[in-house]
Amino acid sequence: MSLASFAIQLLNGLASASSLFLVAAGLTLIFGVTRIVNFAHGSFFMLGAYVGWSAGHALAAAFPASQLAFWLAVLTAGAVVAAIGAAIEALILKRIYAAPELLQLTATFGVLLIAGDAALALWGPEDRLGPRVPGLSGVVPVMGYRVPVYELVLIAIAVAVFVVLTVLLRRTRFGVLVRAAAENRELAGALGIDQAKLYTAVFALGSFLAGAAGALALPREPANLAMDLAVIADAFVVTVLGGLGSIPGAFVAALAIGVTKALCIAAGSIDIGGMTLALPRLTRVIEFIVMALVLLVRPAGLFGAPVASTPTAAHEPTRLVPPGRVAAWAAIAIALVALLLPALFGTYAAVLATDILIAALFTASLQLLTGSGGMASFGHAAWFGIGAYAAARVVLAGYPFAVALVAAPIVAAIVAAAFAGVSSRVSGIHFAMLTLALAQILWSAALDWTPVTGGSNGLIGIWPPTALADPSHYYMLTLALCATALLALVAIAFTPFGYTLRASRDAPLRARASGIAVGKRRREAIWLSAAFAGLAGALYAFSKGGVGPDSLAIPRSVDALVMLLLGGLSAVFGPLAGAAALTWLQDTLARSTEYWHAATGVAILALVLAFPDGIATLGSVARTLRRSAAAVRRRAVR
Amino acid sequence: MTAILELSGLTRRFGGVTALRGVSFAVGEGELVALIGPNGAGKTTCFNVIDGTLRPDAGAVRFAGARIDGLAPETIARRGIGRTFQVASTFGSMTVREGIAIAVAARERRDGRFASGPLATHSAAIDGLVAAAGVEALADQQCSTLAWGDAKRVELALVRAGSPRLMLLDEPAAGLEPDARRILMREASALARSEGVAVLFSEHAMDVVFGFADRVVVLDRGIVIADGPPSAIRASATVAEAYLGTPIPAPDATGAGGGVSGPAARGSAREPRQG
Numbered sequence: 001m002s003l004a005s006f007a008i009q010l011l012n013g014l015a016s017a018s019s020l021f022l023v024a025a026g027l028t029l030i031f032g033v034t035r036i037v038n039f040a041h042g043s044f045f046m047l048g049a050y051v052g053w054s055a056g057h058a059l060a061a062a063f064p065a066s067q068l069a070f071w072l073a074v075l076t077a078g079a080v081v082a083a084i085g086a087a088i089e090a091l092i093l094k095r096i097y098a099a100p101e102l103l104q105l106t107a108t109f110g111v112l113l114i115a116g117d118a119a120l121a122l123w124g125p126e127d128r129l130g131p132r133v134p135g136l137s138g139v140v141p142v143m144g145y146r147v148p149v150y151e152l153v154l155i156a157i158a159v160a161v162f163v164v165l166t167v168l169l170r171r172t173r174f175g176v177l178v179r180a181a182a183e184n185r186e187l188a189g190a191l192g193i194d195q196a197k198l199y200t201a202v203f204a205l206g207s208f209l210a211g212a213a214g215a216l217a218l219p220r221e222p223a224n225l226a227m228d229l230a231v232i233a234d235a236f237v238v239t240v241l242g243g244l245g246s247i248p249g250a251f252v253a254a255l256a257i258g259v260t261k262a263l264c265i266a267a268g269s270i271d272i273g274g275m276t277l278a279l280p281r282l283t284r285v286i287e288f289i290v291m292a293l294v295l296l297v298r299p300a301g302l303f304g305a306p307v308a309s310t311p312t313a314a315h316e317p318t319r320l321v322p323p324g325r326v327a328a329w330a331a332i333a334i335a336l337v338a339l340l341l342p343a344l345f346g347t348y349a350a351v352l353a354t355d356i357l358i359a360a361l362f363t364a365s366l367q368l369l370t371g372s373g374g375m376a377s378f379g380h381a382a383w384f385g386i387g388a389y390a391a392a393r394v395v396l397a398g399y400p401f402a403v404a405l406v407a408a409p410i411v412a413a414i415v416a417a418a419f420a421g422v423s424s425r426v427s428g429i430h431f432a433m434l435t436l437a438l439a440q441i442l443w444s445a446a447l448d449w450t451p452v453t454g455g456s457n458g459l460i461g462i463w464p465p466t467a468l469a470d471p472s473h474y475y476m477l478t479l480a481l482c483a484t485a486l487l488a489l490v491a492i493a494f495t496p497f498g499y500t501l502r503a504s505r506d507a508p509l510r511a512r513a514s515g516i517a518v519g520k521r522r523r524e525a526i527w528l529s530a531a532f533a534g535l536a537g538a539l540y541a542f543s544k545g546g547v548g549p550d551s552l553a554i555p556r557s558v559d560a561l562v563m564l565l566l567g568g569l570s571a572v573f574g575p576l577a578g579a580a581a582l583t584w585l586q587d588t589l590a591r592s593t594e595y596w597h598a599a600t601g602v603a604i605l606a607l608v609l610a611f612p613d614g615i616a617t618l619g620s621v622a623r624t625l626r627r628s629a630a631a632v633r634r635r636a637v638r
Numbered sequence: 639m640t641a642i643l644e645l646s647g648l649t650r651r652f653g654g655v656t657a658l659r660g661v662s663f664a665v666g667e668g669e670l671v672a673l674i675g676p677n678g679a680g681k682t683t684c685f686n687v688i689d690g691t692l693r694p695d696a697g698a699v700r701f702a703g704a705r706i707d708g709l710a711p712e713t714i715a716r717r718g719i720g721r722t723f724q725v726a727s728t729f730g731s732m733t734v735r736e737g738i739a740i741a742v743a744a745r746e747r748r749d750g751r752f753a754s755g756p757l758a759t760h761s762a763a764i765d766g767l768v769a770a771a772g773v774e775a776l777a778d779q780q781c782s783t784l785a786w787g788d789a790k791r792v793e794l795a796l797v798r799a800g801s802p803r804l805m806l807l808d809e810p811a812a813g814l815e816p817d818a819r820r821i822l823m824r825e826a827s828a829l830a831r832s833e834g835v836a837v838l839f840s841e842h843a844m845d846v847v848f849g850f851a852d853r854v855v856v857l858d859r860g861i862v863i864a865d866g867p868p869s870a871i872r873a874s875a876t877v878a879e880a881y882l883g884t885p886i887p888a889p890d891a892t893g894a895g896g897g898v899s900g901p902a903a904r905g906s907a908r909e910p911r912q913g
Binding site for chain 1: 689691710711712715716720721723727728729730731732733736737739740741743744745748749750751752753754755756757780781782793796797799800
């Protein structure tokens with residue numbers, strides 16, 4: 001490879017980095033001030049692309065053969081998305097700033113689902129390629145190669161935006177307010193800063209950047225419905241790598257990612273010990289590995305200040321109440337209904353109940369980690385997917401079904417133990433991001449490592465033995481295994497280990513001063529949780545007859561969080577209740593409307609807004625109902 | 639008296655600030671030692687270095703004859719050093735009884751077990767600790783809802799659950815009513831007298847310091863400026879200067895019993911002006 005062709009790749013990488021920086025700058029700005037991990041930022045980028053497409057076509061007629069149409073379209077996209085962002089902040093997020101982080105994240109995922117379906121309804125499922133921009137679609141010769149003019153333009157825009165943002169933050173009153181709020185929310189409020197306005201303004205600015213970036217991406221890639229999750233994963237990497245809340249960090253990190261990608265593409269395929277490694281196809285894996293390595297050396301990212309372990313106001317920890325007689329009878333009643341289900345309601349109910357049981361086990365494994373252990377995970381699907389793929393490979397290698405069911409949790413636990421060892425210095429939001437990174441690495445590996453994973457088609461023909469081929473029979477096996485595993489998880493929560501985990505979560509210093517090996521217990525929780533998630537993944541693979549990359553994708557991780565929060569972080573029956581609610585809801589909605597993603601999003605938002613304290617346990621439902629009933633009574637008396 | 643805890647030449651810096659400079663003193667078995675000094679003198683840093691939360695930049699911590707500096711806090715706790723925090727820390731999501739039970743389990747090295755049945759929350763040991771702390775009525779209350787003073791008593795029970803040979807109490811009396819102070823300090827001194835537990839406590843309330851301590855160590859800007867029996871400390875002009883900022887004429891210290899060892903004895907420039 002010549003130096004010149006490397007330079008071309010580098011320019012290409014820098015152009016991608018520029019686009020990424022614009023998105024990440026908005027994300028990091030919003031996080032710095034509001035402390036919200038905003039999944040919907042990916043939607044802002046996607047909506048910006050679509051709005052830019054529509055505006056571009058409309059304006060092209062008004063300004064034929066002029067660049068003006070394009071630039072106006074970019075500004076329009078930014079402005080429209082800024083308005084959408086501000087509205088979402090004011091109508092939804094404003095109400096949940098005091099809620100636990102995970103709940104906020106779930107709410108923004110609800111917004112993402114709605115935005116995705118809104119784009120589907122407005123622009124249809126086809127990719128929308130932007131119009132050619134006069135004067136920008138050409139190439140300029142550089143060292144004998146043809147470099148697209150537009151790439152140079154993008155790089156210039158990113159540098160300009162970086163300078164403008166830096167000046168804005170360093171030299172203006174608005175910037176001082178933003179930095180004050182990012183530094184110390186309470187103090188900024190006490191000093192008389194109007195936080196409500198400031199937050200909305202920051203959200204509008206961040207959304208504007210994302211929207212404009214979406215429109216600016218049009219000459220390089222068509223607007224499409226997969227943009228939101230694709231870009232948010234990259235943007236998370238950049239913000240975490242740079243240090244959450246740091247604009248210079250986002251800039252440097254975006255450059256580092258861009259250059260790394262360019263290097264991988266330029267290097268081409270390399271041979272390692274007879275195995276051909278196609279680096280260009282591994283760019284995504286490599287960017288996550290870069291992030292993981294940086295976090296291991298600098299747990300707060302390149303430019304990040306160490307975030308206090310509890311950035312949000314202390315939430316009163318909920319006690320995990322040991323199950324009493326009522327809970328035991330309830331469990332027996334549920335078990336009886338579950339046993340009779342196929343006979344009473346037929347095969348379809350059995351299939352749905354199989355899904356619910358697997359989801360409940362998956363959620364319960366997350367409850368051990370996040371509920372008891374206090375370690376939030378945005379990538380729990382990693383363990384689910386590892387279990388599913390491991391089971392599939394074992395069966396394809398000719399081993400029996402039972403071996404696959406045993407191997408899956410073991411493989412997941414081993415990988416998790418390695419991950420736990422590596423991530424032991426990282427905590428809080430950074431740990432959550434690291435789990436997301438791991439899941440994304442595995443997801444792209446599943447897509448690209450075709451000989452082992454079957455690529456995007458996945459591995460198919462993974463069925464249980466003929467005796468279990470009937471869905472009702474497979475349901476009975478799933479019931480037996482999931483019920484046992486769920487009971488084991490409940491039991492674990494009340495063993496000394498379970499209490500130790502919660503003690504470490506409640507007061508880590510107190511726990512260590514009492515002789516509790518907090519780090520070791522947390523590592524054990526990680527691999528134990530992964531083992532149960534791996535079992536759920538294996539059962540899933542056999543219930544669907546195969547496994548694909550979606551078993552590792554972001555929506556699956558978020559589903560687990562949603563189910564956990566629906567059922568209650570600290571409720572013994574929480575995972576089962578949450579899994580039943582969400583799985584049933586999705587099934588019902590998917591059969592009744594094309595836009596079931598949006599409907600799910602609306603349901604999530606409704607629940608989050610109704611129960612901002614986090615938890616839709618029966619107790620909090622009852623409390624909320626009592627409170628509103630009392631309010632109605634008071635009004636009636638007046 | 640044999641020393642259970644020996645600090646020698648402890649130094650700890652935070653960036654440009656030196657919180658401890660060559661701190662040396664010892665605590666004997668069953669001895670109640672008060673660590674006093676103005677705000678920012680380095681008392682809490684000293685505790686954090688002893689219990690392993692911080693590593694010293696120089697110097698050594700010996701506990702029961704063995705070096706413990708550089709060990710993890712949980713390892714040091716298991717060797718027999720228990721501590722309380724300035725803001726009493728308990729396990730918020732648990733009841734008082736559950737919290738004490740997990741502390742007992744940790745002492746018995748059962749805290750990592752997940753295959754041998756649920757945590758026992760009723761045993762003679764747990765009931766004894768609940769009774770000793772005087773929190774029977776609160777035993778089934780969730781720790782996050784405890785009042786300040788109750789949380790301090792529960793935290794002391796958590797420390798006692800570890801059967802420590804040395805207790806570090808960080809401002810045990812702060813924020814307590816006079817009665818509550820006396821009850822808490824009597825419990826600590828009873829432990830020292832009857833079970834030979836050494837107690838090192840930092841304190842601002844002088845009635846507590848001089849009412850309960852066998853010996854007083856005075857820190858000022860990271861340096862031990864005095865170390866001796868309460869009567870000698872009370873009489874020391876250096877100590878008064880450290881607290882009040884101006885040297886005051888030393889009162890006649892005869893009958894103070896015992897001298898003040900400290901930088902004076904080692905030829906430091908800051909000599910206590912005493913008789």
